[in-house]
Amino acid sequence: MRAPSWIHIERRPSRSAWTVFYVSLLAIAGALVAASIFFKAYGVSPLHAYRLIITGALGSSIGLAETVRRTIPLLLIGVGLTVAFRAVFWNIGAEGQLLVGAIAATGVALFVPMPDALRLPAMFLAGFAGGAAWALIPALLKAQLGINDVISTLMLNYVAAFIVQWLILGPWKGPTARGFAYTDKFPASALIPRIPGTTIHWPTLILGVLAAVLAYVWVMRTRQGFEIRVVGENPNAAHYAGISQSKVIIMVMLVSGGLAGLAGVGEVAGIQHKLLDAGKLSLGYGYTAIIVAWLARRNPLAVLITSFLFGAIMAGGDVIKVSLGLPFQLVNVFNGLILFFLIGSEILMKYKVSFAWRKR
Amino acid sequence: MTAKTSPPLAIHLKGIVKRFPGVIANDGVDLMVRRGEIHCLLGENGAGKTTLMRILYGLYQPDEGDIALHGKSVQITSPKAALAHRIGMVHQHFHLVSTLSVEENIVLGLSEGTGPFLRFKKTRQKIRQLAEEYGLQVDPGAKVWQLSVGQQQRVEILKALYRDADILIMDEPTSVLTPQEVKALFGTLHTLVEAGLTVIFITHKLNEVMEISHRVTVLRKGKAVATVNTGETSKGELARLMVGREVVFRVEKKPVQRGEKILEVVDLHAQNDRSLPALRGMTFDLYAREILGVAGVSGNGQHELSEVLTGLRKATKGRAVLEAHDLTECSARTIADLGVAHVPTERIRVGIVPSMSIRENLILKSYRSSEFCKWSILNEKAAHQNACNLMEEYEISAPHDGTAAGNLSGGNIQRLVLARELSGSPRFVVAAHPTYGLDVGATEQVRKVLLEQRGRGAGILLISEDLDEIRQLSDRILVIYEGQIMGIVTPKDASLEEIGLMMAGSRRQEVEQ
Numbered sequence: 001m002r003a004p005s006w007i008h009i010e011r012r013p014s015r016s017a018w019t020v021f022y023v024s025l026l027a028i029a030g031a032l033v034a035a036s037i038f039f040k041a042y043g044v045s046p047l048h049a050y051r052l053i054i055t056g057a058l059g060s061s062i063g064l065a066e067t068v069r070r071t072i073p074l075l076l077i078g079v080g081l082t083v084a085f086r087a088v089f090w091n092i093g094a095e096g097q098l099l100v101g102a103i104a105a106t107g108v109a110l111f112v113p114m115p116d117a118l119r120l121p122a123m124f125l126a127g128f129a130g131g132a133a134w135a136l137i138p139a140l141l142k143a144q145l146g147i148n149d150v151i152s153t154l155m156l157n158y159v160a161a162f163i164v165q166w167l168i169l170g171p172w173k174g175p176t177a178r179g180f181a182y183t184d185k186f187p188a189s190a191l192i193p194r195i196p197g198t199t200i201h202w203p204t205l206i207l208g209v210l211a212a213v214l215a216y217v218w219v220m221r222t223r224q225g226f227e228i229r230v231v232g233e234n235p236n237a238a239h240y241a242g243i244s245q246s247k248v249i250i251m252v253m254l255v256s257g258g259l260a261g262l263a264g265v266g267e268v269a270g271i272q273h274k275l276l277d278a279g280k281l282s283l284g285y286g287y288t289a290i291i292v293a294w295l296a297r298r299n300p301l302a303v304l305i306t307s308f309l310f311g312a313i314m315a316g317g318d319v320i321k322v323s324l325g326l327p328f329q330l331v332n333v334f335n336g337l338i339l340f341f342l343i344g345s346e347i348l349m350k351y352k353v354s355f356a357w358r359k360r
Numbered sequence: 361m362t363a364k365t366s367p368p369l370a371i372h373l374k375g376i377v378k379r380f381p382g383v384i385a386n387d388g389v390d391l392m393v394r395r396g397e398i399h400c401l402l403g404e405n406g407a408g409k410t411t412l413m414r415i416l417y418g419l420y421q422p423d424e425g426d427i428a429l430h431g432k433s434v435q436i437t438s439p440k441a442a443l444a445h446r447i448g449m450v451h452q453h454f455h456l457v458s459t460l461s462v463e464e465n466i467v468l469g470l471s472e473g474t475g476p477f478l479r480f481k482k483t484r485q486k487i488r489q490l491a492e493e494y495g496l497q498v499d500p501g502a503k504v505w506q507l508s509v510g511q512q513q514r515v516e517i518l519k520a521l522y523r524d525a526d527i528l529i530m531d532e533p534t535s536v537l538t539p540q541e542v543k544a545l546f547g548t549l550h551t552l553v554e555a556g557l558t559v560i561f562i563t564h565k566l567n568e569v570m571e572i573s574h575r576v577t578v579l580r581k582g583k584a585v586a587t588v589n590t591g592e593t594s595k596g597e598l599a600r601l602m603v604g605r606e607v608v609f610r611v612e613k614k615p616v617q618r619g620e621k622i623l624e625v626v627d628l629h630a631q632n633d634r635s636l637p638a639l640r641g642m643t644f645d646l647y648a649r650e651i652l653g654v655a656g657v658s659g660n661g662q663h664e665l666s667e668v669l670t671g672l673r674k675a676t677k678g679r680a681v682l683e684a685h686d687l688t689e690c691s692a693r694t695i696a697d698l699g700v701a702h703v704p705t706e707r708i709r710v711g712i713v714p715s716m717s718i719r720e721n722l723i724l725k726s727y728r729s730s731e732f733c734k735w736s737i738l739n740e741k742a743a744h745q746n747a748c749n750l751m752e753e754y755e756i757s758a759p760h761d762g763t764a765a766g767n768l769s770g771g772n773i774q775r776l777v778l779a780r781e782l783s784g785s786p787r788f789v790v791a792a793h794p795t796y797g798l799d800v801g802a803t804e805q806v807r808k809v810l811l812e813q814r815g816r817g818a819g820i821l822l823i824s825e826d827l828d829e830i831r832q833l834s835d836r837i838l839v840i841y842e843g844q845i846m847g848i849v850t851p852k853d854a855s856l857e858e859i860g861l862m863m864a865g866s867r868r869q870e871v872e873q
Binding site for chain 2: 221222223224225226229230233234236237239240241242243
C-alpha cells in the first residue's frame with residue numbers, strides 16, 4: 001500500500017532515548033483520549049475523572065501508600081518480564097507464577113515446622129522456587145518441543161488459579177475460617193512487616209528495587225545477559241555463535257517466574273495473611289505487569305518508574321470506583337488501551353513520519 | 361510479411377531500470393520473448409533475474425523503461441493487472457494456504473459465480489480438465505499440506521492456468537524438486553508451449569537451460585549481456601557469459617609453500633533443509649597456507665558444506681578431521697574454540713546482531729574468554745579497547761564502537777565479521793561468498809585480508825560464485841556439483857570453460873577428453 005504523497009515516512013537510523021520517551025508519552029496520551037469515550041459514556045467528565053485518579057493516587061499519604069502497595073508486585077513481576085521479553089520469550093503467565101509462589105509460601109507458613117527467625121526467609125525462597133518451577137514448564141515445552149510460549153504460559157494461569165481454588169476449598173481449608181474459602185491466618189512469624197499505618201510491606205519493596213538493579217546489571221553487563229540479548233535480537237546469530245537458545249530460555253524463565261513468585265509471597269504474607277481466592281489475591285498483577293514491562297521498553301531499571309505509574313492507575317481506579325460509582329473494570333479498559341497504543345507506537349520508533357503540506 | 365521468419369513477440373521489455381537503495385538491480389535491460397517459446401533467464405544470484413520478472417508481474421514498478429505485450433505498450437501496476445494481461449507467475453517459494461484444499465487455493469481471490477457461495481462442482485470440473493490436458497495430476501480435494509513439494513508446484517501452475525494465463529513465469533522452479541519431479545515439470549512445460557503458451561524460466565543451472573529452453577537471455581550484474589538460440593550455444597559459452605570474462609582487478613598473490621595437512625574430509629554426506637541429500641560423499645584435504653576454492657553453481661551443496669564444517673549442520677555420514685578432532689561430532693562452540701573461523705553466507709541475517717553495537721558484535725564469539733569476562737561480568741573496557749583496535753586495523757568506518765552494527769554499510773558489516781573471525785589467528789577459515797554484494801573497494805580489501813591469512817599460515821576454504829575470484833585467490837579449485845566433487849584443479853591448468861563444464865556436472869576426466 002502506498003501512503004498519500006503528503007505523508008513522508010522515513011526509516012530512523014537508530015532510536016534515541018528521547019524518541020523512546022516522547023513516543024511513549026504520545027501513546028499514553030492517545031490512550032487517555034481514547035479512554036475518555038468510556039468516561040463520557042458513563043456521563044462523567046473525563047478530565048474530572050483523570051484529576052480524581054491523580055489526586056486519589058498521589059495527592060494524600062493514604063493514596064500514596066495504596067499506590068506503593070500495588071507498585072510492589074508490579075515491580076517484581078515487571079522486572080522479571082523485562083528479562084523474559086529480552087530473550088523474546090513471551091511470558092504471559094506471570095499471574096499463574098505469582099499464584100504458585102503464593103501457594104508455596106503458604107505451605108511453608110502454615111505447615112512446615114521451623115524456628116520463627118527462619119520462617120520468612122524460607123517463605124521467600126519457597127515462593128521464588130514455586131514461581132520458577134511453574135515457569136519452567138512452558139520454558140521446557142518451548143525449548144524441547146517448540147511449543148508456543150504465549151499459549152502455554154497463558155493457559156497455565158488458569159491451572160494455577162484452579163489449584164488455589166482446590167486448596168482453599170479442600171485440603172488447606174482453614175478450620176478457623178468459619179466456612180469461608182480460605183486458609184487459616186498465618187502465624188505472626190510468617191507476616192511480612194509493614195510500614196506502620198499503611199499496607200506497605202517494605203521488605204518486599206526492597207527486594208523489588210534490588211531485583212530491578214540486579215536484573216539490569218545481569219542483562220546489560222554479564223555473560224549470561226549477553227547471551228540473552230543475542231538470542232532475543234537474532235536467534236540465527238546466536239546459533240552461529242554457538243549460544244544455546246534452550247539454555248537461555250530456561251534461564252530467563254526461572255528468573256522471570258521466580259520474581260513473580262516473590263510477588264505472590266508479598267501478597268499472601270504482606271497483605272492478605274492467608275491464601276484466598278485467586279481473583280482477590282492478585283487483582284491481575286501478572287497481566288498489568290506485561291504493560292509495565294512493555295512501557296519500560298524491556299529495561300529493568302525503567303520498571304521502577306513504570307510500575308509506580310501503573311500502581312497509581314490501579315489505586316486511582318479504586319478511587320473512581322468509590323467516588324464516581326464507576327466499575328473498576330474501567331481501569332482494565334484503560335490499561336488495555338495503553339498497551340494497545342504502546343504496541344501501535346512501535347512503528348513510530350522505527351520510522352519517522354512527517355507531514356509535507358507543501359509540495360517538495 | 362515476407363521478412364518475418366520468427367513468431368511474433370509475446371513480451372518486449374525495453375530499457376528496464378530498477379534501483380534499490382545502494383544497488384541497481386536492473387540496468388537498462390532489454391528482453392524479447394517470442395510467443396510459444398520457453399525462454400530461459402540465466403544469471404548468477406543477484407544478477408537481477410527475479411527483479412526483472414517481478415516488474416513484469418507488477419510486484420515492482422520500473423524506474424525507467426517500457427513493457428509491451430503482444431506489440432502493445434502496457435502499464436502493469438499490480439499482480440492483478442498482470443493477471444488481466446494473462447501473465448501468471450510461479451514463485452520460488454509457493455504462495456499457498458496449506459490448510460485449504462487444492463481447489464480452494466485455486467479459486468482463492470477469484471469472484472466467480474453469484475453470492476457468497478463457491479461453485480465447487482464447476483471448479484472441480486475445470487481443474488480436472490486442465491490437469492489432464494497438461495499432465496498436472498493432483499487431487500482437487502486434497503489439502504495442500506498433504507502434498508509433496510512437486511505437487512504443490514503443480515497447484516501453483518494450475519492456479520495460473522485457471523486464471524487463463526498465456527504467459528507463465530517460473531522462478532527457479534527446479535530448486536526445490538527431486539530429479540523425477542524435474543522431469544515431470546519439463547514434460548508439462550513442453551505441453552504448455554505446444555498449446556500456445558509462452559514460458560519464461562528463471563534459472564542459474566546451465567543443464568536446465570540446455571535441456572528445456574528454445575532461447576536464453578543471460579543477465580549479469582543487472583544487464584542483459586546476450587540473447588542466444590539454445591541450439592546454437594554451448595554450456596561453456598553460457599558459463600562464460602554468465603560469470604563474465606573481464607577481470608575487474610588484480611590482487612597481488614605471492615607464491616607460498618603450502619604447509620602440513622590440517623583438514624581431512626572423508627566421504628562427507630549431509631542433507632539440506634528440505635531433508636534432500638545435499639552433500640553426497642565429499643572427500644578432500646586442506647593444507648596450511650593454502651586457499652582451496654569451491655566453485656559451483658549455487659545450491660549444489662556449498663552452503664551445507666560450510667555449515668557442516670562449522671558445526672551448524674549435522675553430517676549424515678563421513679567425517680571431517682581437524683588435527684585429531686572430528687568436526688562432525690563437535691558443537692559450533694567447540695569448533696570455534698578449536699580455531700575455526702566462519703564468514704557466513706548471510707552476513708546480516710546470521711553473521712551479526714544488527715541491533716547490538718559494533719563493540720558487542722566484535723566479541724560475539726569471544727565474550728566468554730578471560731580477556732572479556734571475569735566472574736561472569738563482561739569487561740566493557742577490554743571490549744572497547746578490542747573494538748578500537750579492530751576498527752582501526754580492518755578500517756571499519758563508523759562514528760564510534762557503540763553504533764548499532766545494522767546501521768553499517770554492507771562493506772563495513774563484512775569488515776566487522778572478518779575482524780571478529782580472523783582476529784584470533786584461526787587455523788582454518790571457512791569463507792562463504794565473502795565479497796558477495798560488496799563494492800570494489802571492500803571486495804579488494806576482503807581479498808587482501810584472505811591472502812594475508814594464507815600467508816600467516818591458515819588453511820582457507822573459499823566458497824564463491826565469482827569464478828574470477830576463485831581463480832585469482834585459490835591455490836587449488838574444487839568444483840562441486842550436486843554435492844559431489846567433479847574434480848580438483850589448479851587455476852593454471854584449467855580454463856574457465858573447463859571449470860564451467862565441471863560446474864555443469866561433467867567430471868574432470870570427461871572434460872579433458
